[in-house]
Amino acid sequence: xxxxxxxxxxxxxxxxxxxxxxxxxxxxxxxxxxxxxxxxxxxxxxxxxxxxxxxxxxxxxxxxxxxxxxxxxxxxxxxxxxxxxxxxxxxxxxxxxxxxxxxxxxxxxxxxxxxxxxxxxxxxxxxxxxxxxxxxxxxxxxxxxxxxxxxxxxxxxxxxxxxxxxxxxxxxxxxxxxxxxxxxxxxxxxxxxxxxxxxxxxxxxxxxxxxx
Amino acid sequence: xxxxxxxxxxxxxxxxxxxxxxxxxxxxxxxxxxxxxxxxxxxxxxxxxxxxxxxxxxxxxxxxxxxxxxxxxxxxxxxxxxxxxxxxxxxxxxxxxxxxxxxxxxxxxxxxxxxxxxxxxxxxxxxxxxxxxxxxxxxxxxxxxxxxxxxxxxxxxxxxxxxxxxxxxxxxxxxxxxxxxxxxxxxxxxxxxxxxxxxxxxxxxxxx
Numbered sequence: 343x344x345x346x347x348x349x350x351x352x353x354x355x356x357x358x359x360x361x362x363x364x365x366x367x368x369x370x371x372x373x374x375x376x377x378x379x380x381x382x383x384x385x386x387x388x389x390x391x392x393x394x395x396x397x398x399x400x401x402x403x404x405x406x407x408x409x410x411x412x413x414x415x416x417x418x419x420x421x422x423x424x425x426x427x428x429x430x431x432x433x434x435x436x437x438x439x440x441x442x443x444x445x446x447x448x449x450x451x452x453x454x455x456x457x458x459x460x461x462x463x464x465x466x467x468x469x470x471x472x473x474x475x476x477x478x479x480x481x482x483x484x485x486x487x488x489x490x491x492x493x494x495x496x497x498x499x500x501x502x503x504x505x506x507x508x509x510x511x512x513x514x515x516x517x518x519x520x521x522x523x524x525x526x527x528x529x530x531x532x533x534x535x536x537x538x539x540x541x542x543x544x545x546x547x548x549x550x551x552x553x554x
Numbered sequence: 555x556x557x558x559x560x561x562x563x564x565x566x567x568x569x570x571x572x573x574x575x576x577x578x579x580x581x582x583x584x585x586x587x588x589x590x591x592x593x594x595x596x597x598x599x600x601x602x603x604x605x606x607x608x609x610x611x612x613x614x615x616x617x618x619x620x621x622x623x624x625x626x627x628x629x630x631x632x633x634x635x636x637x638x639x640x641x642x643x644x645x646x647x648x649x650x651x652x653x654x655x656x657x658x659x660x661x662x663x664x665x666x667x668x669x670x671x672x673x674x675x676x677x678x679x680x681x682x683x684x685x686x687x688x689x690x691x692x693x694x695x696x697x698x699x700x701x702x703x704x705x706x707x708x709x710x711x712x713x714x715x716x717x718x719x720x721x722x723x724x725x726x727x728x729x730x731x732x733x734x735x736x737x738x739x740x741x742x743x744x745x746x747x748x749x750x751x752x753x754x755x756x757x758x759x760x761x762x
Contacts, residue, residue: 486646516737
């Protein structure tokens with residue numbers, strides 16, 4: 343399968359464009375197992391991701407996954423990984439931000455670029471404790487909201503948790519299982535204006551709930 | 555049959571219960587009540603993992619759980635007699651299964667199906683309950699990973715045997731075991747003891 347006419351059909355072109363546009367933002371780039379990996383600095387990461395998403399020539403419109411990796415490596419302790427895909431060009435690109443676990447584990451959110459990053463960033467925060475600055479609703483997503491033991495996928499986290507089993511059981515039984523979803527989360531009212539016209543009419547007629 | 559007595563009320567004896575001692579009438583009544591209870595167990599399926607697949611196979615036509623009076627799965631805890639926890643229980647689901655158990659009316663029983671529900675199984679980790687008997691009382695444990703349908707059927711037959719041996723004269727059978735004021739169902743030292751690593755997980759280190 344090849345890309346549509348007029349668009350570059352491999353990730354190398356996008357990497358070259360990023361290197362030209364952000365000379366100080368790229369740490370290194372390489373290809374591993376047919377996967378192009380672009381290592382960028384935390385400071386310019388958001389600008390590079392926005393460039394990759396918005397430029398018509400690159401058009402990485404789909405965020406496949408967003409996650410974290412913690413290494414046992416003094417030089418490269420922490421990485422936030424963005425797996426991007428251009429649906430039009432059929433090209434994948436992996437962007438990595440290296441972080442120092444001694445410093446603040448904080449990167450800028452990409453929910454303004456890909457709405458789908460919202461739950462992925464919540465998961466990365468829940469499991470690794472990386473703060474995504476600007477994320478509107480950075481809560482736990484896998485563990486319950488009152489979970490008090492920290493971020494389970496960190497290397498410093500003991501396999502069986504910090505507390506005794508009795509204390510874990512006590513805290514779990516005290517959790518309110520109905521407190522996990524807010525009404526805003528369950529409502530589609532915010533997305534109403536972005537829906538297609540016929541769907542808007544159908545929702546407006548049905549008389550369910552209030553529309554903005 | 556209304557024989558719900560708060561624990562420890564034996565000292566200041568209630569005359570209605572004191573007069574009930576096993577005799578010909580009560581044992582015949584026991585037989586009738588136990589026969590009907592044992593053969594019409596409506597189960598609440600609490601399937602969380604691969605054990606639930608075996609549970610579905612048990613309910614399907616080849617193994618046919620309805621031969622034991624369980625053809626109606628009760629998806630409402632209010633109409634269930636038997637809670638079958640099929641699969642591992644994460645701590646996040648602990649308050650959920652506890653609430654379902656509290657919503658079930660007496661008489662009620664429970665089966666812990668599979669290694670994970672009974673002991674935590676291979677999941678000796680931060681997120682997993684090490685045996686649902688730290689959350690709710692359990693009548694029958696089914697070993698296996700997952701147990702074959704025959705295993706679950708055998709557990710049901712064992713439970714029916716247990717039910718047939720119950721007596722209306724024994725008020726302790728129908729006592730609700732609630733979560734105590736300390737927020738726990740069992741004493742903390744008991745929970746720590748049954749949650750101790752065993753088997754292969756002994757060799758896992760606690761830190762990393």
